[in-house]
Amino acid sequence: MTGDKKEQEQSFNILPHPAKTNNPSDLNSEPGEQGGLQSASANAYNARGPHIPSTQVMEGLEQPKSREELKAEAAKLNS
Template identity: 80%
Template sequence: MSDNKEEQSFNILPHPAKTNNPSDLNSEPAAHGGLQSAGANAYTAKGPHVPSADIANSLEQPKSREELKAEAEKLNK
């Protein structure tokens, strides 16, 4: 053990922000994500997914209003 009993000292560093906009701290917003990233751009989105005919035919038919109402009543008892 050393006989050096110096007290620890801490310094306060200035914050790098110049404005209140948090995106100013990012050098390249597209690389880090966030609201200004290229991934959130609506114009780069793909079109809607259209399933093939065999997948569409294998799905069950939606229930009618009467069937849904009867099932809701059964669940709410």
């Protein structure tokens, strides 16, 4: 190359991370807009307890199969 063009060496810079704490929700200005753990649609920190179905729904469910029935069904499927 001639002296007119100076070769420029590629350089990289390390930028500081904007986080001040280890809590990832601190980076979101308004967590409801981006989703995640603090979103309005699924707030993981304000979850309800387990769902217990009514007796009418529970009566409509079939009884679980015994170990012998499950082994017989597995043998039938694997043969």
